[in-house]
Amino acid sequence: MMLSLATIIPGKPEIFAALQGEGASIGRPCVFLRLSRCNLACQWCDTAYTWRFEGDNRPHKDGIAFDRADNQVVWDEAKVAEAIHAFGQSRLVITGGEPLLQAPALVRMLDHLFALGDYQVEIETNGSVVPGEALAARVAQYNVSPKLGHSGNPRDLAIRPEALRFFAQYPKAFFKFVVATPDDVEEVAALAAEHGLPAERIFLMPEGRDPETLRARMVWIADLCLQRGYAMTDRLHIHLSGDTRGT
Ligand SMILES: C[S@@+](CC[C@H](N)C(=O)[O-])C[C@H]1O[C@@H](n2cnc3c(N)ncnc32)[C@H](O)[C@@H]1O
Numbered sequence: 572m573m574l575s576l577a578t579i580i581p582g583k584p585e586i587f588a589a590l591q592g593e594g595a596s597i598g599r600p601c602v603f604l605r606l607s608r609c610n611l612a613c614q615w616c617d618t619a620y621t622w623r624f625e626g627d628n629r630p631h632k633d634g635i636a637f638d639r640a641d642n643q644v645v646w647d648e649a650k651v652a653e654a655i656h657a658f659g660q661s662r663l664v665i666t667g668g669e670p671l672l673q674a675p676a677l678v679r680m681l682d683h684l685f686a687l688g689d690y691q692v693e694i695e696t697n698g699s700v701v702p703g704e705a706l707a708a709r710v711a712q713y714n715v716s717p718k719l720g721h722s723g724n725p726r727d728l729a730i731r732p733e734a735l736r737f738f739a740q741y742p743k744a745f746f747k748f749v750v751a752t753p754d755d756v757e758e759v760a761a762l763a764a765e766h767g768l769p770a771e772r773i774f775l776m777p778e779g780r781d782p783e784t785l786r787a788r789m790v791w792i793a794d795l796c797l798q799r800g801y802a803m804t805d806r807l808h809i810h811l812s813g814d815t816r817g818t
Pocket residue numbers: 609615616617618666667668669670695696697698714715716747749776777778779780
């Protein structure tokens with residue numbers, strides 16, 4: 572009855588309060604739960620310490636560095652729910668790594684959490700895993716970020732038609748494509764046409780881990796959104812705290 576969690580400081584799970592930095596609920600106060608492990612390996616992943624357990628010692632926002640071997644903890648689901656509840660936020664964003672790899676344990680954890688208070692739950696997912704009915708019944712919003720070719724993942728791993736079909740028909744699933752060049756937006760349009768992704772639920776987000784990169788890309792992303800009817804999202808946490816764990 573355990574969850575595998577990323578760590579934020581030695582031995583402690585990455586659970587933190589912050590504004591939702593991305594997507595349809597950007598700017599809303601949340602508590603974040605970051606799980607470890609992922610089924611993909613994006614070459615620009617800004618959270619690779621959750622699945623590649625070496626070589627990344629970026630400190631926590633309080634400047635606490637930690638041993639790279641200390642990148643995950645395994646905690647009891649009830650204990651995780653209590654730790655989340657202690658933050659006093661009513662919106663929970665579950666992210667990772669890829670959280671849907673641990674869906675059954677998340678269902679159990681959420682039932683513990685719902686016994687402690689009322690929560691709106693968002694899940695950040697790479698869109699390659701179909702969430703089960705049990706989890707879907709407990710989640711208010713999916714932030715689905717399917718990985719395009721520039722992520723470096725094999726397409727047959729990253730783009731799973733059955734998963735995209737599930738999220739396309741799920742009104743509370745918003746797509747959030749990371750783009751680095753205008754060609755990536757062409758790829759988004761082709762995927763949207765192929766899998767019936769509604770333009771009004773598509774966000775484009777600049778690839779970037781610093782404010783300058785984000786701003787430079789948002790200039791042309793904005794034009795393409797006007798042309799295609801997509802929305803654009805920034806990455807607030809990068810502007811507020813840089814590329815820092817736990818923010
Ligand atoms: C670290 S992922 C974790 C959740 C899930 N694995 C996913 O990819 O959606 C959280 C979000 O950060 C985005 N992301 C990761 N690295 C990024 C980068 N370098 N630039 C922009 N977005 C990035 C992902 O696309 C995703 O929307």
